Amino acid sequence: MMIDWKHMTKHDLGKHFDYAILPKDTTEDVIRKECQKAIEYNCKAFCFSSSYWTKVVAEELKGTDLLVGAAVGFPFGQQTSAVKCFEAEEAVRMGATVLDCCMNVGALKDKKYDQVLQEFKDFKKASGPAMTKMIIEAEMLTDEEIATACKLIAKADIDWAKSSSGQYNGMTMEQVLVMVNTLKDSKTKVKVSGVKYPRPQNAYAFLLAGAELIGSRAAPEIIDALDTMRKIGMIPAYEEPSESK
């Protein structure tokens, strides 16, 4: 669905962003501080790299509508399905409300489609009530492989197909368009992550292209920049609703 920029406040815009803090050397103080920033910017989720942080993030986000976003099989996706499912189940038990799982890229490239689909279905089941996302690492795939991965994700009823883990080169606009076009008639939506510089302009272009969610370590800065771009007329400004008489 295209974003209605003219009727969306800066606060609403936050809900098109997941704030992701993924570095290996992240400490509890950082996680707690950045959770507060995600709340301030009204992001959709605060995403972190492993289930280890789930309880801390759930505690910080308590009482808000932000999702607690644990990654699964991050970032390589080459764990066995059983390991990924256990990681998903444990994260949900600890309070995760959205799970971003890494696809086994090699298995898809080996055309083991039944195996890949089964893993998607198992992950969906293991996630229980949590929202689900599957990271395909689009930059490593051909357009045909991107389309195949997206179709399998939709078939497994996973909520979001996500372009990247943010650990590699980042996907192109053409690759995002393959995802959007493949999924245009399905319930599965497109999340773009791993947005490279200039991040605000690139994030804006991906949202225009049909992605509904951007995941980034720079979500607050991007939201601020998009708001500035609106203020100076580079993108449509928010129009106050006219008062009904």
Ligand SMILES: O=C[C@H](O)COP(=O)(O)O
């Ligand atoms: O899940 C991945 C993150 O959203 C990637 O964000 P990043 O490229 O800004 O680290």
